[in-house]
Amino acid sequence: MTAPAADADPFLEACRGGPTPFVPVWFMRQAGRSLPEYRAIRGTDSILEVVKKPDLVVEITLQPVRRYGVDAAILFSDIIVPVAAVGFGVDVAQGVGPVVEQPFRSSADLGRLRQLDPEADMPYVLESVRLLSRESPVPVIGFAGAPFTIASYLVEGGPSRDHVKTKTLMYSAPAVWTELLDRLADMSLSSLRAQVEAGAQAIQLFDSWVGTLNPADYRRYVLPSSKRILEGLADLDVPRIHFGVGTGELLGLMADAGSDVVGVDWRVPLSEARTRVGTDVSLQGNMDPAVILAGWNATQLIANEILGQGRGQRHVFNLGHGVLPGSDPDVLTRLVEYCHGWRPEP
Amino acid sequence: MTAPAADADPFLEACRGGPTPFVPVWFMRQAGRSLPEYRAIRGTDSILEVVKKPDLVVEITLQPVRRYGVDAAILFSDIIVPVAAVGFGVDVAQGVGPVVEQPFRSSADLGRLRQLDPEADMPYVLESVRLLSRESPVPVIGFAGAPFTIASYLVEGGPSRDHVKTKTLMYSAPAVWTELLDRLADMSLSSLRAQVEAGAQAIQLFDSWVGTLNPADYRRYVLPSSKRILEGLADLDVPRIHFGVGTGELLGLMADAGSDVVGVDWRVPLSEARTRVGTDVSLQGNMDPAVILAGWNATQLIANEILGQGRGQRHVFNLGHGVLPGSDPDVLTRLVEYCHGWRPEP
Numbered sequence: 044m045t046a047p048a049a050d051a052d053p054f055l056e057a058c059r060g061g062p063t064p065f066v067p068v069w070f071m072r073q074a075g076r077s078l079p080e081y082r083a084i085r086g087t088d089s090i091l092e093v094v095k096k097p098d099l100v101v102e103i104t105l106q107p108v109r110r111y112g113v114d115a116a117i118l119f120s121d122i123i124v125p126v127a128a129v130g131f132g133v134d135v136a137q138g139v140g141p142v143v144e145q146p147f148r149s150s151a152d153l154g155r156l157r158q159l160d161p162e163a164d165m166p167y168v169l170e171s172v173r174l175l176s177r178e179s180p181v182p183v184i185g186f187a188g189a190p191f192t193i194a195s196y197l198v199e200g201g202p203s204r205d206h207v208k209t210k211t212l213m214y215s216a217p218a219v220w221t222e223l224l225d226r227l228a229d230m231s232l233s234s235l236r237a238q239v240e241a242g243a244q245a246i247q248l249f250d251s252w253v254g255t256l257n258p259a260d261y262r263r264y265v266l267p268s269s270k271r272i273l274e275g276l277a278d279l280d281v282p283r284i285h286f287g288v289g290t291g292e293l294l295g296l297m298a299d300a301g302s303d304v305v306g307v308d309w310r311v312p313l314s315e316a317r318t319r320v321g322t323d324v325s326l327q328g329n330m331d332p333a334v335i336l337a338g339w340n341a342t343q344l345i346a347n348e349i350l351g352q353g354r355g356q357r358h359v360f361n362l363g364h365g366v367l368p369g370s371d372p373d374v375l376t377r378l379v380e381y382c383h384g385w386r387p388e389p
Numbered sequence: 390m391t392a393p394a395a396d397a398d399p400f401l402e403a404c405r406g407g408p409t410p411f412v413p414v415w416f417m418r419q420a421g422r423s424l425p426e427y428r429a430i431r432g433t434d435s436i437l438e439v440v441k442k443p444d445l446v447v448e449i450t451l452q453p454v455r456r457y458g459v460d461a462a463i464l465f466s467d468i469i470v471p472v473a474a475v476g477f478g479v480d481v482a483q484g485v486g487p488v489v490e491q492p493f494r495s496s497a498d499l500g501r502l503r504q505l506d507p508e509a510d511m512p513y514v515l516e517s518v519r520l521l522s523r524e525s526p527v528p529v530i531g532f533a534g535a536p537f538t539i540a541s542y543l544v545e546g547g548p549s550r551d552h553v554k555t556k557t558l559m560y561s562a563p564a565v566w567t568e569l570l571d572r573l574a575d576m577s578l579s580s581l582r583a584q585v586e587a588g589a590q591a592i593q594l595f596d597s598w599v600g601t602l603n604p605a606d607y608r609r610y611v612l613p614s615s616k617r618i619l620e621g622l623a624d625l626d627v628p629r630i631h632f633g634v635g636t637g638e639l640l641g642l643m644a645d646a647g648s649d650v651v652g653v654d655w656r657v658p659l660s661e662a663r664t665r666v667g668t669d670v671s672l673q674g675n676m677d678p679a680v681i682l683a684g685w686n687a688t689q690l691i692a693n694e695i696l697g698q699g700r701g702q703r704h705v706f707n708l709g710h711g712v713l714p715g716s717d718p719d720v721l722t723r724l725v726e727y728c729h730g731w732r733p734e735p
Contacts, residue, residue: 204550205678205679205713206679207679207682207713207715210677210679210680210682210683211679211682211683213683214679214680214683214684214687215683215684215687254635254656255656256656257655257656257657257658257677258658259658259694289600289635289656291637291638291656292637292656292657292658292661309603310600310601310602310603310635310637310638311603311638312603312604312605312638315638331556331603332551333551333552333553333556333557333560334556334560336553336556336557337556337557337559337560337561338560338561341560341561348605367551367553369553
């Protein structure tokens with residue numbers, strides 16, 4: 044954490060393993076429900092409508108940057124946007140998540156997933172990124188859903204605890220499964236490339252629900268498509284963050300999939316995560332979002348443990364999942380200050 | 390797996406680390422919704438009413454023993470029974486799970502959790518165990534909920550994905566939390582002791598949802614109360630199985646809590662679980678219940694992998710969580726036969 048280049052960005056440098064003057068921090072879902080200034084302008088439209096208004100998206104995206112002083116701005120959008128944009132028939136219900144009218148059932152549904160043309164299908168997303176890349180004082184993170192997690196919504200028809208329909212398709216119809224994931228990989232890759240070309244300086248691939256699989260099945264059924272996305276971005280030279288929840292057993296495989304940064308949830312101590320991923324990738328995480336709701340004292344105690352485990356080396360501080368509704372913004376503000384002021388033991 | 394004593398029970402021996410002629414197998418939720426003979430006699434009463442009918446409980450408990458040929462019979466009951474029996478105000482809604490009328494909020498609610506007197510408060514449970522211990526051709530497993538998992542229902546008011554209210558209480562009011570878990574530990578311990586005295590030959594402590602915690606918080610906030618239960622059973626000399634889902638990072642701590650057997654879900658390969666728990670405990674698991682729904686071919690493939698990782702040493706085959714509704718009983722029957730016929734590589 045010494046001698047960073049004067050013009051180096053702390054977040055990007057931490058992603059790349061370079062020296063940083065402090066541990067950079069941002070929060071998944073930092074823009075959104077927990078902010079009063081968000082609730083004041085958000086309205087009641089589906090997020091699929093909100094993303095079509097770049098001025099509103101820019102404002103929502105930058106609100107947490109101004110309030111919290113975080114070191115990165117993640118585009119306000121949803122992982123389901125590309126699938127919705129090609130007309131698969133999906134909406135995002137407030138407080139529920141993505142809901143699919145006619146879930147994916149068989150090979151006949153593959154035809155409903157045509158190739159994504161980002162400039163034609165979701166020009167508003169790219170316009171938002173372009174505006175943000177000019178207006179944001181910190182790097183803009185673009186993102187996409189990883190094939191497994193998107194597939195789980197399409198197959199289940201909505202959020203799921205057990206992902207039983209998804210796994211049944213995966214185990215019993217592997218050829219259809221592979222084709223589904225390949226198509227979703229193509230969509231995410233083209234979306235991410237377009238976001239980077241529009242000005243995003245880092246990307247995050249959200250495989251939020253892949254932690255429901257074991258390593259053998261992840262390797263067989265998921266890794267090839269996720270790897271194709273991440274490796275397909277290599278030439279763009281932006282940090283690639285690979286994120287999931289409950290992925291303790293998968294961290295090594297996720298790191299090796301073409302990731303520069305691996306997201307770690309709160310179940311795995313960062314010191315243990317480091318032994319699983321090796322020293323060539325950075326770690327992002329890993330405070331339990333529930334800690335924020337317990338107030339500042341609990342938050343400080345646990346932040347200190349996490350920062351100590353991260354040792355200030357290749358570490359981007361974040362929560363292990365998104366900011367929960369009901370989180371006190373003042374606790375998050377203090378948490379950012381605390382991370383920025385923390386220094387490793389010499 | 391050679392030279393077992395002629396009268397040794399395979400399930401009990403595998404729990405204790407002795408030689409067995411084959412890998413014993415049972416399934417969590419083997420009695421229940423997936424069996425037509427269960428649906429034929431179950432009726433629509435709450436399970437809290439069904440458990441008051443020992444003859445019905447005995448029949449339901451033994452149905453899967455007869456059909457599948459499993460090596461143990463787990464009492465048909467619910468982890469919420471003791472809490473309901475002392476009048477906390479809880480019911481079990483079909484397809485939902487435990488629902489609490491007035492959730493636990495503060496120290497004022499501690500008074501609603503008086504000590505359990507098993508013979509007086511739930512005589513029907515003990516009567517069922519007594520009947521089963523005479524009628525069952527295989528060992529009867531008694532069980533109870535671990536304090537964290539029971540507390541999560543009482544605090545959340547029902548099933549939860551994030552356990553946010555539970556964690557908020559745990560982090561922000563540790564003294565109340567500890568008292569709550571201690572009371573729940575007392576109840577589970579007295580329930581389990583009474584079940585063993587009534588004839589249960591093994592017990593399982595269900596900490597189904599504790600996998601939402603990291604090792605540091607588990608050690609601080611949960612381990613002492615769970616350990617008090619398991620160590621409080623040591624003099625009874627029955628195998629103690631300690632089970633949770635998503636507990637990959639906790640397996641070592643759970644093993645050291647006074648467990649003879651640790652339950653492993655499907656996320657952690659058994660070979661990896663073995664390195665985490667050492668050689669002094671047995672492993673139970675660990676097929677993803679969703680595999681059963683994919684049919685026999687997928688089931689056989691994965692059973693073979695699991696059995697190979699377990700090496701037939703200190704291994705009780707099971708699913709990593711309960712049998713899912715919609716599972717084909719014939720697949721489970723074949724799975725039991727397959728486990729019984731499998732032998733490790735010499």
